[in-house]
Amino acid sequence: MTQAASFTIERTQYLNAQGRPTQPLPAFAEDRDTLIDLYRAMVLTRTFDAKAVSLQRTGRLGTYASSLGQEAVPVGVAAAMRAEDVFLPSFREQGGQLLRGVRMVEILLYWGGNERGSDFIGPREDFPICVPVGTHAPHAVGVARAFQLRREARVAVCVFGDGATSRGDVYEAMNFAGVHRLPVVFVVNNNHWAISVPRARQTAAETLAQKAIAAGIPGTQVDGNDAIAVRHVVGVAIEQARVGKGPALVEALTYRLSDHTTADDASRYRDDAEVSARWQEEPIARLRQYLSDTGQWGKADEEALIGDCASQVDAAASEYLAAPALPPTAMFDHLYAALPSALTEQRVELEKATNP
DSSP: OOOOOOOOOOEEOSBOTTSOBSSOOOGGGGOHHHHHHHHHHHHHHHHHHHHHHHHHHTTSSOOOOOOTTOTHHHHHHHHHSOTTSEEEOOSSOHHHHHHTTOOHHHHHHHHTTOGGGGSOSSOTTSOOOOOSTTTTHHHHHHHHHHHHHHTOOOOEEEEEEGGGGGSHHHHHHHHHHHHHTOSEEEEEEEOSEETTEEHHHHOOOSOSGGGGGGGTSOEEEEETTOHHHHHHHHHHHHHHHHTTOOOEEEEEEOOOOSOSSTTOOGGGTSOHHHHHHHGGGOHHHHHHHHHHHTTSOOHHHHHHHHHHHHHHHHHHHHHHHHSOOOOGGGGGTTSOSSOOHHHHHHHHHHHHHHOO
16 A cells, blocks of 8 residues: 555744744744734724624624634734735624725624625725625635736635635635635634534544645644734735745634624633633733833833724724614615616615605
8 A cells, every 4th residue: 555645734833822932933023013013903903893892782783793812813814915915804804804904984884784884995806794604715716716817916815714614615615726726815713613613513624724635725724813923824825826826725723702793692602711711822912922022012002002092993983873874775785786676676665665
């Protein structure tokens, strides 16, 4: 008997849970401003999340998905991208959206049921939030195929959760991307919980990164609570895709410290002790500790940042709350370029009922 093939899955970490380097940092991490930008983006994301949850709890926002404890994944991913690349987020990547220029008020409008929130002023070609699990992975492949056909040096970056790797949409997208060597990077935001289903009940695979092997593309793991590692590993994958070396899958290991959404109560299916232990690994404190230990950040810096983030978030919330409501018929206006006759009839009926 001979061996047909063999594979290994590597895991990358630069800062451990205590914020101490585990190996020499990548070149970009030698620049203080770059690290501060990463840190600021994560703090702003957490501040924004807290406000969004507060708005939901007081009946002023719809169901919302917090990224508490996972900020390093979307922020690190977005920091690794170029402006001309296209971001295809799931529903917990607001940190990456904000870093790429989506306005806070737009995200609030979206979760408030207002489709104007998906009409970004900033990154016009980035995709809107995708709530259906994994269905945007084929879209990412379509975007990447368009880049390839146009010979554009651009990359599609698609983020989804661990539960999405159990969906056929995701495997079919990876398989097509592998066959055609498309410029697309898939990032698994592995927070260990697909709503109430733990990672161990999702798959018997030792890692999620190894699911790339069947598609003929490289798969790797990264410490998803280490913003430096996420930016570096995803950045390498993006640049390889950009120069024609094909797609990749990056599994970012993190943990969901919050409920799945504001419609969930995670205490029904997981122990508080488990969550408490995971707080010791969260990404913001980790990077702050490193910056503090190396003399790049102090108490005055932290206080100024907290105040600035609160001011930005409060202003966005006020703008959202002041936005005029759309009429009920607006639900029909963003579905099709030309509304089918059956829906046209429904729209007319609704308009008559709301404007007798």
